[in-house]
Amino acid sequence: MKKTLVAATLASLAFSGGIASAQERICGTDIAIQHLIANNPQLESAYTQYEADVKQRTAALEAQNTNAAQKTTATYNVPVVFHVVLSQAQIDEIGGVSGIYDRIASQIDVLNTCYTGQNYNTDKGKILTQFQPLFGNPNITFGIAHTDPNGGGTTGVEIKIAPATFTGFDVTDNNIKKSSGGGFTTWDTKYVNIWITHITTASNGGQVLGYAYNPGLAQSMGDASLAGVVIDYLAFGRRSSIRQKFFGTADKGKTLVHELGHYFTLKHIWGDLPVGGGTCDKTQPHSDDDVADTPPQKDANQSTCPSGVKPNCTNSPGGEMYMNYMDYVQDACMVMFSKGQVTRMQTEFTPAGGSYQLQFNGGTLNWPTGISAVEAKNTFDIVPNPSNGVFSINFANTTADLRAVTVVNMMGQSVKQINTTEPANSLLIDMKGMPAGVYTVNCRFDEGIVTKKIVIE
Template sequence: MRKLFTGAALCSMVFAAAVSVAQEVKKCATDELVSQLANNNPSLKNAIDEYEQDIQYRTSLMVNSNTTVYKTTSTYPVALVFHVVLSQAQIDQIGGVAGIYDRVVSQIEVLNIDFNAQNTETIPAPFAALKGNPSMNFGLAHTKPDGTGTIGIEILTKPAGFTGFDVTDGSVKKTANGGLNPWDNSRYLNVWITNITNGGGGGEILGYAYNPKLAALIGDASLMGVVVDYLAFGKRKSLSQSFISNADKGRTMVHEFGHFFTLNHIWGNTAVGSGNCGDDDGVDDTPKQSDANQSVCPSYPKLPNCNGTPEGQMFMNYMDYVMDVCMSMFTKGQVTRMQSEFTAGGGSPNLHKNIHLFSWPAGVNEASMQHNIDIVPNPSNGVFTITHSDGLKQITVHNMLGQIVKQIPVSSQQSGTISVDITDAGKGMYTIQCMYNEGMVSKKVIVQ
């Protein structure tokens, strides 16, 4: 199915109470904002239409098995960096610094499962054969753009009066405006975690994304990347954790990554609630549907679709608005469209060429197999003991910004114990790196 005028997507959830029954409604606002900009600027609208045509052209070349020049690698490794901008109260709400790290890890697990078609949810038979595998692998960056070390997560703690960043101004992505600047967008996929506010009203925002070419066309390349609300990222592990209702399986970020790689909502970019069969998502193998399935989990088949065919709507698609637990697939056509972003002329032709930024050298695995370290107590008050094996040369402690807070040279090469005191560094999560001739062994320690 073909369409023109593609836009970024903003996913929000509106909570409306009626006779003490909460009704959840999702809508898309950024599409409307981009449409308004385009309607007021014919040259921008034409540029966006041309970009959509270019996406479809590159996608068709990838489908053509005779066009080897557009063949891409079988897997696409992508380095991620998480920029977390929250108040201390908001950080505490999701489990403190340790909770942030746990949610990041669980979120990456979800991304790697869903973007490798390894999820196990049942897909209705008429759609099962259409399930595609994006073959994308995501990992936390361990190297900053300047070559220094990092754990791929930077945290900016805002003052107590901080409420969040409005969805319309992009300030979360600008250090000068109180947020955090993106790292090199050609090498890292930047993700911001914050409290997303909606000054224009209309509900609580879950997340939004701008793909690289669209951000450039709008005139602000720093917009590219993904923003997800701090209560909608990661995967729930216990009932005591704070999440926005039905957004606790990590699928908000899966959805937004789809937008980053140029996917539209499965019903197109028409405003939610319009019931318009005249729009479409630009993908051939997704059944055309008129509107979003908003925060529900429909029974199959969900009828009708705009084609009047018996399989109905593909509501389980990651680009619809069903509950996290009901999402289960990208189609093969959507996969080809996403992968076309890595080709020449795409928005991210070099993003997958930086596996060295998050895959540790082979020597690290060798060192991990030959050497063992133990840290007790962990968590601690900042004073802990490292028990190490023979051959240890140096201990380095990094904070979550990748900054070195302590270095300890080791004179004796024999196994033993070393006491470490980082109480002056403050509470948080730290990375302990133990350097051996064979490589480096890393472990995390929490100071509370």
């Protein structure tokens, strides 16, 4: 007799811990680059040259965009790979492996909302009237890669359990990007590489939440494998329950929105001088963001949530654009890129840009064709298919090592996950109410993943 498990969504698990105490948020991007330059002063000129190139290419694209016929209207579909390096205790802190997948799904959702400007109506009230016409839509969508650089199938998520003594990776420590250093080796820059780990506390006691290397800059500074974003596991994903542990107010997925801004060449809105060292003299090096429509700003608005007009360097109408993703305000309060920032990011997708290759790698969002050994051994059928939302996964053999079933939509977002350790011949999945379309069902076994498509009508 076949045993059937009725699946239940794991909306939230038993999380231990509460909200981390409110401390200052720190972005490590400038720290990481300055550390590289300090160790190798020759890189200063490479950095300066690269910045000048980006500025010039952005100006060229801006000029092109003023000619309506040539205006960039492309949407860029970007494949992402997540490399997770955490101790078992840290993984347990965020709800185990399924907690990691939940945060990834929520994070992808936040990215796709912010990078297509879909938050405008909800967040308009947080944008001063003067800045509303400057709200930009980058038109970039993110999905989880399912074909790896060798053509093999992948969940797009690599997880490594660090030793119990693991204290984190320092912002200047690139071992996270090396398998030999205890991390995961960078895939090529046809993917956006994102490492989720713990970043050690900064010398001033603040928490570095994330840092990024732009791919073109990494290459021009002599190490293309640095390209990508490293993010602290407690600043990753969007809160869905009060019991989840996050770092202070960094619980709405905006740290990665900010860091990917750097990945696509954006600077902090006040420039790239250290926080507390900013200046209103925009003729000084590193004291501007090289974007024309973001008003001159002296320094960061750190971990605050300002309201009303906050006078800026030139007392321009509207004052500081503190609601910009490239400031340091609380997650809930950063809600926009400017149009000028969007042009600078889109320059990255032109032939000389560091992310040019990304747009041709959208095929890796799909699973590869062909049958693997694990698939042959663990084959299953989905009945009925097409389905009205309720369907059964029937395994050809009783499963011995099935760990999880994940249903992923066309955007690469996980919409359903069931964890299991019990042997089963079939699983009943209820997805009533989900939008019609093609979904991917991933059955994760110890030895690999078997995947099939399901059509929901």
